[in-house]
Amino acid sequence: MLFSTISRSLINKSTALAGDVVEKKICLMSVFPAYSKPATFSSLTDAKREIHNDLPRMRDGATAPSANYPVESRATAVVQKESGSEIMDRFKVTAEVTISKIFPAGFGWQSSSILARDYMGYAPDTYGFALATGLGDGIGVFTGHCLYKLAEKSVNGDESINMERxxxxxxxxxxxxxxxxxxxxxxxxxxxxxxxxxFYFGLRGARTFLSGPFRYINEPTFENSITDKSLSAAIGGATGFFVGTDTAYLPAQNFLINVVGIRETTSTLTGCAIAGTSTSLGFATAQSTLNLMYPAGKLWNDCK
Known part of the structure; x- marks a missing residue:
């Protein structure tokens, strides 16, 4: 009797404990995710291979590219096309400035030097000679620029060219x-x-003092200081090559003497043309180098 009572009691407790265990297991399974066997190295390798073999998913119904991805994307091609166009624009502006300003500058300097030496009696090392040649240089630039723009407006019918500006x-x-x-x-x-x-300091000074009264002259900024430096370097190249026209100073060392040298037997008009050619050659050489070296937006002749 006692044994029977103890047996029934143990059975009831075992049943109750088993029920509690089942309930706890169900509760734990609802809270925590199912346990999975750790992945082996081979399974990870296979999964990695499958991921890399999959084509990238495209949004909005776009067509996915082929498995062999192109070396050059369309965006890269557009950037390269724009870069090539910008370089061509640079050389176009360089040619225009060489024709309209740099050649007339050398021509004007040489012409005024002849007037100052032969007709006004100034020696080449006097202030009067320097003032006369500087004035002739400026007149050459001003006249050449205006004539070029006037001809461009007449030939092309470009009404956007403002002669006042x-x-x-x-x-x-x-x-x-x-x-x-x-x-x-x-x-x-x-x-x-x-x-x-x-030239650089003169240009910065002109921007400082003339940007107020003249609306077409921009005030000095950090951005145009960078472009002014590139322009000044090219102008320096024009003056450097102009030194080659002097055949009297160390002719054996003058590597430009056979290109732009002005000899005593050279006629006046021919000498002026050679002087203009020397400044044009120097400017074009310096500016062409800058056109190929500088990034977009950093040169004075970048079309913005």
Whole structure:
């Protein structure tokens, strides 16, 4: 009797405990995810291979590319096309400036030097000679620029060319270098650097003082300071090559003498044309190098 009672009691407790265990297991399974066997190295490798073999999913119904991805995307092609177009625009502006300003500058300097020396009696190392040649240089730039823009407007019928805007913005250093008995190359490089520096500070000063009264002259900013430096470097190249026209100073070292040298037997008009050619050649050489080296938006001749 006692054994029977104990047996029934144990059975009831075992049943109750088993029920509790089942309930706890069900509760745990509802809270925590099902346990899975850890992945082996081979299974991970296979999964990785399958992932990389899958084509990328495209949104909005776009067609997925083929498994062999193209080396050059369409965006890269567009960027390269725009980059090539920008370089061509740079060379176009370089050619226009060379024809309209740089050649007339050299032509005007040489013409005024003849007037100052032969008709006004100024020696090449006097302030009067420097003032006369500087004035002739400026007149050459101003006249050449205006004539070029006027011809462009007449031929192309471009009404966007505003002649009021085009007309408004528009040597002792060599003597000092030659007096120091420097080599021709040092005079060439010194003139390039010195004139570039002088032009840059003159340009920045003009922006500072003339941007107020003249609406077509931009005020000095950090952005145009970068472009002004590139323009000044190209202008320095024009003046450096102009040194090559002097055939009297160390002719054996003058590597430009057979290209732009003006000899005593050269006629006046031919000498003026050679002088204009020398500045054009120097400017075009310097600016072409900058066109190929500088990134977009960093040069004065970038079309923005």
């Amino acid at each position: 085009e007309t408004r913005p528009s040597a002792p250093h060599v003597n000092a270098l030659q007096a120091a008995d420097l080599s021709f190359f040092h005079v060439f490089a010194g003139t390039w650097i010195g004139c570039s520096t002088a």
